[in-house]
Amino acid sequence: MASAGQRRGDVEICKYMRDQAGSRSLVFDLSITHDCYGSSSHVHQNGLLSHPQDLDAPLRLAAKRKINGYRQQYADNQNISFLPAIVSTSTRMHSEFLRLLFLQAHRETEAHFTAAEMPSQRNQSDSFRFKRAAFYQSLKSKVGLAAAKAAALRINLNVEGCGIVAAPVHAPPRAPLLLPLLLSHSLPLPRVH
Numbered sequence: 001m002a003s004a005g006q007r008r009g010d011v012e013i014c015k016y017m018r019d020q021a022g023s024r025s026l027v028f029d030l031s032i033t034h035d036c037y038g039s040s041s042h043v044h045q046n047g048l049l050s051h052p053q054d055l056d057a058p059l060r061l062a063a064k065r066k067i068n069g070y071r072q073q074y075a076d077n078q079n080i081s082f083l084p085a086i087v088s089t090s091t092r093m094h095s096e097f098l099r100l101l102f103l104q105a106h107r108e109t110e111a112h113f114t115a116a117e118m119p120s121q122r123n124q125s126d127s128f129r130f131k132r133a134a135f136y137q138s139l140k141s142k143v144g145l146a147a148a149k150a151a152a153l154r155i156n157l158n159v160e161g162c163g164i165v166a167a168p169v170h171a172p173p174r175a176p177l178l179l180p181l182l183l184s185h186s187l188p189l190p191r192v193h
Contacts, residue, residue, distance in 0.1 A: 017081050028083040029070060032151055033062035035088040059094040062086045087147040105136035
């Protein structure tokens with residue numbers, strides 16, 4: 001769903017969020033951020049952490065950029081909630097994205113216990129909490145694997161050992177490369193607008 005400014009997030013899940021006011025769609029925009037210096041003009045910094053005192057800083061800064069970029073577009077639409085889905089090249093995930101994965105794990109656990117016709121106090125039982133933790137860990141692993149593969153597609157390695165870096169070669173789009181990798185691990189396909 002396009003925002004008021006005709007800018008779109010990467011993924012839309014229709015009627016995902018539910019509360020007393022009804023249901024809303026969830027739109028999230030994916031981004032991979034670097035937590036280490038890469039192509040720096042100061043060669044001695046390459047590979048060092050960009051924020052060694054605060055490992056979550058690159059995630060927070062990237063999320064803030066996403067929120068600032070989409071705030072106005074989605075502010076007037078009460079039927080849509082926006083979420084920045086930020087992952088670092090080391091596969092660390094932003095807290096809001098982790099909350100979304102936990103919400104999904106909770107819903108999957110409720111569906112599991114409903115299908116198994118377990119008692120209504122299922123949210124309080126140890127078996128519910130253990131099953132939810134298993135679903136949550138599974139989701140984090142799948143997203144982490146997809147993020148690691150996506151990050152690997154962004155890395156340029158200098159295997160020749162040249163002192164002079166050559167001009168970048170125009171590479172084919174990465175999306176066709178990522179799709180078979182997702183399929184090989186039973187990850188759901190992204191919805192294309």
